[in-house]
Amino acid sequence: MIGGPDGIRTLETSNIGASPVDNRSNSNAILGGLCVLAAALVAFVWVPLDVDSGVVEQVRRRVQIGDSLAPVTAAVFIAIGGLVLLLVERRVPDQPAFTLQNLRFIALSAAIIVVGFLIMRFTGPLTVDVVNLLTGGELQYRLLRDSAPWKFIGYFIGGIFVVAGLMAQAEGGTTRKNLGIATAVVIALILIFDVPFDDLLLPPNGDV
Amino acid sequence: MGVGDYILQGILAFFLGSELFSILGIPVSINIVMVLAGFLLGIMVGATPGLAGPVAMAISLPLLLSSFGYHASALLPVLGFLIGIMKGATVGGAVPAILFNTPGTPDAYMTTLDGFPMAQNGQAKKALRIAHFSSASGDTFSDLVLFVCAPFLAIIIEAHLDLPEKTALLILSLSFIAAVIGGSPAKGLISTGLGLLAVFIGTGEDFYPRLSLGTDQLARGFPITTAVLGVLILGAVFEGIDNLVREKRETGSFSAVPESGDQVLHWADIRRLMPYISRSALIGTAIGALPGIGSTLAATLGYTVGKSRHQKRKSTDDPDFGTGAPQGIAATEAANSSVSGANLIPVLSLGIPGNAAAVFLILAAESIGGFVPGPAVFKFTTDTVNPELVIAFGLFTAMAFANVLNWTIGGLFMRSMGVMIRIPKQLLLPSVLLLTLTAIYIQETRLEAIWFALGFGVLGYAMRKLEISPLPFVIAFILGDKLELSARRAFSASGNDPFFLFSTPIATILMLLAIGVLVYTARKRRLEASA
Numbered sequence: 135m136i137g138g139p140d141g142i143r144t145l146e147t148s149n150i151g152a153s154p155v156d157n158r159s160n161s162n163a164i165l166g167g168l169c170v171l172a173a174a175l176v177a178f179v180w181v182p183l184d185v186d187s188g189v190v191e192q193v194r195r196r197v198q199i200g201d202s203l204a205p206v207t208a209a210v211f212i213a214i215g216g217l218v219l220l221l222v223e224r225r226v227p228d229q230p231a232f233t234l235q236n237l238r239f240i241a242l243s244a245a246i247i248v249v250g251f252l253i254m255r256f257t258g259p260l261t262v263d264v265v266n267l268l269t270g271g272e273l274q275y276r277l278l279r280d281s282a283p284w285k286f287i288g289y290f291i292g293g294i295f296v297v298a299g300l301m302a303q304a305e306g307g308t309t310r311k312n313l314g315i316a317t318a319v320v321i322a323l324i325l326i327f328d329v330p331f332d333d334l335l336l337p338p339n340g341d342v
Numbered sequence: 343m344g345v346g347d348y349i350l351q352g353i354l355a356f357f358l359g360s361e362l363f364s365i366l367g368i369p370v371s372i373n374i375v376m377v378l379a380g381f382l383l384g385i386m387v388g389a390t391p392g393l394a395g396p397v398a399m400a401i402s403l404p405l406l407l408s409s410f411g412y413h414a415s416a417l418l419p420v421l422g423f424l425i426g427i428m429k430g431a432t433v434g435g436a437v438p439a440i441l442f443n444t445p446g447t448p449d450a451y452m453t454t455l456d457g458f459p460m461a462q463n464g465q466a467k468k469a470l471r472i473a474h475f476s477s478a479s480g481d482t483f484s485d486l487v488l489f490v491c492a493p494f495l496a497i498i499i500e501a502h503l504d505l506p507e508k509t510a511l512l513i514l515s516l517s518f519i520a521a522v523i524g525g526s527p528a529k530g531l532i533s534t535g536l537g538l539l540a541v542f543i544g545t546g547e548d549f550y551p552r553l554s555l556g557t558d559q560l561a562r563g564f565p566i567t568t569a570v571l572g573v574l575i576l577g578a579v580f581e582g583i584d585n586l587v588r589e590k591r592e593t594g595s596f597s598a599v600p601e602s603g604d605q606v607l608h609w610a611d612i613r614r615l616m617p618y619i620s621r622s623a624l625i626g627t628a629i630g631a632l633p634g635i636g637s638t639l640a641a642t643l644g645y646t647v648g649k650s651r652h653q654k655r656k657s658t659d660d661p662d663f664g665t666g667a668p669q670g671i672a673a674t675e676a677a678n679s680s681v682s683g684a685n686l687i688p689v690l691s692l693g694i695p696g697n698a699a700a701v702f703l704i705l706a707a708e709s710i711g712g713f714v715p716g717p718a719v720f721k722f723t724t725d726t727v728n729p730e731l732v733i734a735f736g737l738f739t740a741m742a743f744a745n746v747l748n749w750t751i752g753g754l755f756m757r758s759m760g761v762m763i764r765i766p767k768q769l770l771l772p773s774v775l776l777l778t779l780t781a782i783y784i785q786e787t788r789l790e791a792i793w794f795a796l797g798f799g800v801l802g803y804a805m806r807k808l809e810i811s812p813l814p815f816v817i818a819f820i821l822g823d824k825l826e827l828s829a830r831r832a833f834s835a836s837g838n839d840p841f842f843l844f845s846t847p848i849a850t851i852l853m854l855l856a857i858g859v860l861v862y863t864a865r866k867r868r869l870e871a872s873a
Contacts, residue, residue, distance in 0.1 A: 165532075185553060186548040201547060201548045208542060211532070211534050219526075219532075223868075230807060232807050232808055239583075240580060293780075296776050304768040306587075312769070323776065336783070340786075
């Protein structure tokens, strides 16, 4: 870190955020090996089991390219890349690695998003069920999915969860201010995507 | 009708379209207003990560069609609006690339390499000025080439590139991208292979959608928005948040970058940048004129050529490409912006789009009717009026008008987006993520699209951590289907010749170049490692 001209601390971009680099690392070799293995699995297991036609097919005395050729070509690209990593770039300097810390970060981020969208998916229908229980009505969310305020319930709560959750992850905790900002963001997105257009559906209203 | 009459009719069709209102008795056509609205919207969406031009075009198209209807008079306002978005987004895409290291559009990816370091050094405004000047210059040059050469160039390209050559050209472009981006040809090949594999899932000609594991979800394939926005935008957002987490952990606070140094773009700067801009404008125009090859390759080539020149001519004090060199921004922006004009050559004359934005122009023309992109567009009939040619010149006028807007108000409007640097990243990035996912859902209207995009986002994050460039993945994803279709047709047309890619001299040269560029860069890398 270095001090900025006006006293604001300025970031040296090259250090923070970069993956750890180790000149003696064998991460290229590991990545190369995994790629060769994955390519072999694609070409020799997945493609034969999950594609109807072969690399080349004969249809009514005419030879034509089958559906297998394209994915096998993709696997060849991956395999050559892996082999070059193993044979040519095995000892190059500056080999970045995917660390456990990276894995923890992305797992938590993905979990926040998945939970947020599951909240989005089920909050609206659940609210309708609760209202039916309290009032004895027979409302169906599917029929209300294009009517305010029902159509906003899931997106509103799930959206706040996603935005506030990721903000909390970045800042190491949540604050009332961040919750307020997340709410404002979700309201703004509703105003942009839904209010001016009748034929657009916010999540999750295309699925319910 | 002569050539001049067609041009005049096109200009009049644009400026004297349906009157929306009048100023001091002068009628203002709806076409003018639509281009202006599209252009401003384009800059805004281009400057907003996650809302790239094609997304805005995709969302706008059904609204435009329902507003203007399905008759020929709707062509100019609808296509004018889409052209405005296309041009605006190209300029605006540089804003998040420079300010947030997040390309607003895929072709602005290379702009991040020098633009973001300049912003980190307190030179954000200057970087934005360079990007706008270069972009507007490249765009204007490209449009002039389009207006002058469109009919001739389209005929020549179609005459010399047959199916084997087109297939070989696609392979060359993939091979080149894999070799030159990211410094490691091996990782480039892996990225390309992954992109191809992803696009081939759920597609094919058999009744059973290949590689779909028997599931309905995979049987429909991955929507292009989930792959492109997932790997490029979500991956970058994840990395950005990860950097913030790390920063917070290591320093206990977030940093702010104050402005420092001269922010004005002087004539001396322009003179220094012009060789890079002119080379990139030529490259972008040439690439844009080739069917099926888009602005991302142009940006890469422009950047690579600029980098090579910079390394030879720079003084010791000048920053290298990739570390905040203004020339890097100029080379990239001039190249990717000069594609948009030339890209309409194959779109208008052959009906083949060169990038995602052009896809929506074709979709709009086909939906409205009365204008079928293809060879008939450039038939200069003298005894009868060819209405499609009049529309084509009307579109050229719309593009020229958008350029005037770009030079006059574009820079100011684009720089006003610079205020976004004041928004704290820890608040902005999660908002961008939800915006991106919402935009994806609105297009696909199924939650699977969200899960796919999330998966691609995780892949994009992992690729960045392993220093595997996501760009070859995206390009391979976009070109994959075209490559397969082209190969199938070429194989069939060659009488099932297994060596059809080497059946003509041009195809052979293109294939040898494809192999050569990979071997050359791999050998170079090996020499660097052993040095």
